[in-house]
Amino acid sequence: MAILYWVLVAVMAIGVIGAVVPGVPGSSLILGAIAIWAVFNENGLSSVGLALGVAMGVLLLSVGIDLLATYWGAKRAGASKWGQIGAIVGFVLGFFGLLPAWLIGGPLLGIFIGPLLGAIIGEYLYRKDLAIAVKAGIGVVVSSLIGNFIQGFLALAAVIVFLVTNWPPPGFGV
Numbered sequence: 001m002a003i004l005y006w007v008l009v010a011v012m013a014i015g016v017i018g019a020v021v022p023g024v025p026g027s028s029l030i031l032g033a034i035a036i037w038a039v040f041n042e043n044g045l046s047s048v049g050l051a052l053g054v055a056m057g058v059l060l061l062s063v064g065i066d067l068l069a070t071y072w073g074a075k076r077a078g079a080s081k082w083g084q085i086g087a088i089v090g091f092v093l094g095f096f097g098l099l100p101a102w103l104i105g106g107p108l109l110g111i112f113i114g115p116l117l118g119a120i121i122g123e124y125l126y127r128k129d130l131a132i133a134v135k136a137g138i139g140v141v142v143s144s145l146i147g148n149f150i151q152g153f154l155a156l157a158a159v160i161v162f163l164v165t166n167w168p169p170p171g172f173g174v
Contacts, residue, residue: 002171008033019155027059051162058158069147077139083123090118115140
């Protein structure tokens with residue numbers, strides 16, 4: 001049981017990294033690891049209820065943060081509704097690998113290139129000014145990076161809640 005615990009903690013650590021690095025599953029890995037621990041732990045759901053709830057909340061917040069960061073970044077950079085909508089459409093297309101980025105880096109690259117290209121294309125179609133369109137695209141990418149760091153802190157909080165509520169681990173004999 002101790003080996004399973006530490007393997008799941010390692011999976012959660014990868015999940016924290018994945019919350020910051022686009023295209024790598026983050027919060028879902030953490031949630032899955034906690035759910036597996038609930039199934040195989042002798043105390044069952046009673047020992048991970050709080051951690052499971054926090055992990056579910058973090059997963060839902062992460063999805064919202066991705067979309068909100070894309071929208072907010074475009075708006076903050078002075079993009080019109082065209083640029084903002086283009087950024088969101090680009091994010092969705094990039095995430096699912098529907099842009100040419102999938103040839104190189106899949107969703108990892110698509111999450112950055114999609115909103116960038118979407119904001120630039122949307123803004124250019126509206127204003128016909130490439131300089132403003134590029135500024136809007138860069139604003140989207142910067143805000144997405146900030147959103148990724150926020151997701152990383154939330155994922156770390158979920159792992160800490162799990163560790164605190166399930167300490168000591170099996171085999172520590174405390």
